[in-house]
Amino acid sequence: NGNAAAAFTTAHYKAAHQLRRYLEKSGVLDTLTKVLVVLYEEPEKPNSALDFLKHCLGAATPENLEIELLRLELAEMEEKYEAIVEENKKLKTKEKVQ
Numbered sequence: 001n002g003n004a005a006a007a008f009t010t011a012h013y014k015a016a017h018q019l020r021r022y023l024e025k026s027g028v029l030d031t032l033t034k035v036l037v038v039l040y041e042e043p044e045k046p047n048s049a050l051d052f053l054k055h056c057l058g059a060a061t062p063e064n065l066e067i068e069l070l071r072l073e074l075a076e077m078e079e080k081y082e083a084i085v086e087e088n089k090k091l092k093t094k095e096k097v098q
Helices: 002-026 028-041 049-057 062-097
Strands: none
Touching: 002 028, 028 049, 028 062, 049 062
């Protein structure tokens, strides 16, 4: 029956739209987007993307998520700092030799 299928499709669309509005208002979509961006920007992808997401979302509050994102950023900056320090040492050694 075409009417039953159309009614189901309309009901499904309404439910999906209401769920999306709820997720937007509650900040869920924003939080998931932030975590997915962090995962995307990770230079070394984790073995398990799902575990990474669970770890980031393990604390339910936005403040804790923000702290986790800052920890990840700090770890990345520490790696860059160490690489720069190493490069600086090499340049100083090279300069002394010449």
